[in-house]
Amino acid sequence: MEENNEIRTGYRIGEFELCTTSEQFFKQGNRIAIEPQLFSLLHLLVTNRANIVSREQIERVVWAGRPATDESIRAAIKKLRDLLGDNARAPLFIKTIPKQGYKWLASVEKISASSLAQKQQRKVFKPVLIVLMIAVLVLLLWIFSPKHLPDAAPHNTIEQLTQLSGSEIFADYNKASQQLVFLHRESNISAQQLYIKDLMTNEIQRLSWDDKHYTDSFWSPDGKQLVFTSGFGPQVKHFVASFDENRSVTEVTPFEITANTQKYILGWQHNQSGLWLADEVTNPPPHSIYRFDFTTQDIEPVSLPNVTGRGDYYAAQSRNGKQIAILREVENNQSSLIIVDLTSNDVIANQLLPFTANRMVWLFDDSGVIISNFFGQAATFKLANNGFAFDIDLPPNAIDIYASCGERCVILRQHNGDYLDLKEVPQPKLTPMNESETPHLFNTRVLKKIGAQDLPQYVGEGKALVYASLEANQLALTLLNNSNQEQEIVAFDTPEGLSAITASFDGNRVAGVVDGRLFIVNDIHSIKTVHPPKFVSKALERLENPVWHEDSVHIYLAHYVGNSPAIIKLNTQTNERSRIIDGFVSFKKHSDNKNAIAIDPSLIAWHLTKQDGQWQKVSAFGQVHSANVHRWEYLGDVFYYTKLEQRVGLLCQRTIKPQTSVGEEQCTAIGKNMFRLNFDIQPNDSTVVMVESLSAQSDIIRLTW
8 A cells, every 4th residue: 555645636535535536445544456447437436326336337337338247246346345345245335225225324425636735734733733732632621511511412212112021023103092001911821802002191001812913013093993804714803992081881783804815914094984895814815905895894905916026015195194105026036116196096106125124104294114024123114305315323123114203203113032942753654643641752952043034944864954144134044063063154235135935855955045046055065164145047037946956066047028927947056957747836846756845826736747758747636835945845745834824833745645645634732822833854764853932021112313
């Protein structure tokens, strides 16, 4: 590095300076070598710091329109981060925005000064400057003495609104009555109960006293009524509770939502004439948002999305009743925010989400919305700016913003960070009902690994496991080897998007899918330093549900062209592909190479056989709850799968008899209140590893900033 004394104009970024006249880069006044391409990339990010810089912009500006691979762009970003001393896990300068591009985070100051003149002035006026500095110091000490110290600037404050033993699951806030309604369960096997809190007196009251499991509880805009749901599936019932001026329940009125498919409640309409509804996740896509009228009992769709993804899954009406904001899954792992003017029916905003959101609330002044999710991500969209900003700094383990309670105030949930784990159990068929007095003993490991989250997979023939882990909002793949030692093998930029992983038969390789892209990790037992995933598919194509072939070279995948899926076979050494069978989204082959099970887009499971070198349908044997490869297995002559019925997780199985019939369904309960049902069966068919839902302590908090 060399000291520089020329006139510089450009940008100051903390201790760094970007000189646009000489295309040079400085740190603490010393010039640092920088490649022209990296300088151009840095300049592009800094000058577009108010926006997300897309991959297309980078290709157009930095690569001058020449084709650039995703790997080359990521490599350039990594070099730039290294130059700045930035960390992709906790970025201070460059943040990766999935599916969109990159966002500059650090503050920037424009500069135009002569460093040489400044140095000369420092030499000439050094004695004068020392005297002036002393005078200024004395003045500052006088100003900031306790007598003259102004009130401190406001900081983030967290107020615990609930502190019950157990978990608060959901909350809704009403400004008019200053009341909070929330759902609480004492343990992970308890039913959710209704509670309310008076935010003026801080008194908490319990409303429900049975074991019916309550959901979808929302205050009416005037705060005098409460809509809620109890029960499950076909047994679900809806009610409206009315309150008097003393906030006591005066009446509970049932009502019916009659529809061909199941709907869930999103909240009240602004005029209190009805409710907003959405399709249950089990309904055939694409899903829509609906108006429900209390008087006529009519259900009217307000959106009819023509997309390949799930469709519209969440909506919120503005406080003034003039707009409705909708979250729409356009395609797998890519969603948009749509805002519609309810008077003109015009779309006034349509923006891709920077992450997958499952909650949305309007800002207190209706100037925009806040989106959030279970992974602790939050962003603000303002209509005036027509863009997202990451301007809410959530505290650790804070998730799911439920309400806006002021100009800089939100109500959300905060948990202790320990809500999922892995557990290993005997294969259910090896532990039959024990009717004798002699206990049935069977060895399985107590895993209890810090950060263990999801997608467990046995590796090879031994006890080794690979699974998704999450610590400090950083998602990684962790290998638990045969010696019970843990090693992270892949780290991801964001805590979401990882949909599946699969371990090769030889136990040396792991493949996975993030946001529809396939990555592969080789020699997993030799990894000492964790790195980002190395993708082997293009960003614009969609792949799902990877499963290794027994040769540990080929992978079966679902490949989508538009909305049409097909199973392909990918050679990981040559990247050559061959089509296996059309019309299926998930596929697993039997070791005899003559039988297979595949699942179609309607979640119907099919028995396939190979005839004249081609896979052919034999018979369908019912609908499963998920096509994800972590939710089903084909081992021996048995088809295993998981499902959730009335809060109870079930591991089910059917015997597959080649060329003949499929056996009856047999299910074993594996836990209550489970929201992750991913599992894997040990190759020797003796144990099952699955995701365990813990009874994490969680509370409702109020965050102001």
